[in-house]
Amino acid sequence: MAVMKNTTWVDKTYSILSSSTTSMDECEAACLNDCFCMAALFKSNGECSKQLLPLRYGRVGGNDTVFIKVGVMPNSGKQHRRSKKGVFLVMTLVFAALFLVVLLGFLFLVIRGRRRHHDLYVKEEEAPLKSYSYEELENATNGFREELGRGAFGVVFKGELSKDGKHGAIAVKKLQKNILIDKWGNAKISDFGLSKLLMPEQTKTFTGIRGTRGRNMEMEEEGLDCTLAEWVYECFEEGHLNKVLTEEVVEMEELERMVKVGLWCVQSQPGIRPSMKDVLIMLEGNNTISPPPPPSSFS
Secondary structure, three states: OEEEEEEEEOOOEEEEEEOOOOOHHHHHHHHHOOOOOOEEEEOOOOEEEEEOOOOOOEEEEEEEEEEEOOOOOOOHHHHHHHHHHHHHHHHHHHHHHHHHHHHHHHHHHHHHHHHHHHHHHHHHHHOOOOOOOHHHHHHHOOOOOOEEEEEOOEEEEEEEEEEOOEEEEEEEEEEOOOOOEOOOOOEOOOEOOOOOOOOOOOOOOOOOEOOOOOOOOEEEEOOEEEEHHHHHHHHHHHOOHHHHOOOOOOOHHHHHHHHHHHHHHOOOOHHHOOOHHHHHHHHOOOOOOOOOOOOHHHO
């Protein structure tokens, strides 16, 4: 209630509390408790009159006091804090939505890139291997100029091949002249001193000579003649497999597995030689290879 002292009001009243015992506080309370009362005029004689809207004929002057109902102002501090909380909540939701959109976009690009890489890899796997001619390899290695290393069957050279405008480094092994391969890249099967099995109806056979005439596959070491299989078996039994290497860097466990497979394959008795299926399984390392027996010349 707003209090205006020394005011005279001439509007018509709709209710009068006439009592000499009515106090100013009681007059104010009576107006507050009345929903229709917009103002209350308290006169000096104790009379309290209630006023309705519109309030038009009030003026300053006199000994009366007027109580006027006014709206209560809301708490500005609480409203400001609520406004800040609302803005903060909205900004948080906006940033969370933006972060989620960016994250989903990034995941989409990553998955799409992986799918493309997988598709390219599958296409490359499904594509047949390309065969290069000797002239193409000679041009790729610039005439076999830059040597990378040497192995038991030839020299490895550095080369470069181009495909779709992209260049890639390659390693090309140039086989030695004594490797029996024809100009089409097919291996020549020849007799290097190994026994050749005959069919039951055969009594003799003929093999062409390859390599050096008059020289067999023997290893001379400290004046002792032995075959290659015998020498490798000696190195295997003595635990000196490093002797069979030249300059190659290999894992000894893998080398031992290869030597075991080779010694099993050169046995003189066909019944104890492994089949090609067993050879593949042994080379893949899926089965344990038992120690092979010595070659026939050792027994």
